[in-house]
Amino acid sequence: MPVDPVCGIELDEDLALPHEYKDKKLYFCCDGCRKLFIKKPGKFKKNI
Ligand SMILES: [Zn+2]
Structure with missing residues (x-):
């Protein structure tokens, strides 16, 4: 599952x-x- 690099929430790709x-x-x-x-x-690319 993809993760929002800003807030860290797991996302539904759709x-x-x-x-x-x-x-x-x-x-x-x-x-x-x-x-x-x-x-x-x-600021957020480390979370990618
Ligand atoms: Zn977010």
């Missing part, structure tokens, strides 16, 4: 919000988390 980052497909629980990641990927 319901999560996808985002491409350096050829990796990431998933987020909500648009808020996705925006946080896009703003500061360096």
Whole structure:
């Protein structure tokens, strides 16, 4: 199961919000988390 790198929640791939980052497909629980990641990927990339 994919994990949201911002808040650490395990996600259902079908319901999560996808985002491409350096050829990796990431998933987020909500648009808020996705925006946080896009703003500061360096802060969260250790969780990928
Ligand atoms: Zn989240």
